[in-house]
């Protein structure tokens with residue numbers, strides 16, 4: 472699957488989320504930016520986002536987040552064993568993450584920030600990206616992760 476940042480496909484409709492934190496027991500102080508990325512295959516209904524996390528502009532972690540329940544992914548993959556091996560529901564650190572900050576720290580921050588509005592924004596970005604690639608107005612990008 473090829474994931475590209477939502478902003479590259481849907482432009483101004485996309486908003487990146489940034490937070491500034493200080494005195495976290497697990498994470499260095501500074502600004503954390505979350506760039507949500509989506510799969511650009513119009514036939515693929517993976518219903519997830521990959522989130523590139525920047526700390527003061529530097530790429531430090533890569534989060535997988537799937538908003539559907541495990542039944543959905545099990546059906547979608549057609550293989551319960553695979554889903555059990557690498558759960559797609561909820562948030563996890565991707566195996567290709569650079570891991571320059573604590574995994575537990577970044578997952579804790581993500582989960583603390585995750586509210587209904589942010590979740591709804593992921594879902595709407597996903598739909599917009601899929602609609603755009605479906606139209607064929609945008610060639611799938613090359614920014615694989």
Ligand SMILES: [Zn+2]
Nearest residue numbers: 472510515517
């Ligand atoms: Zn996909």
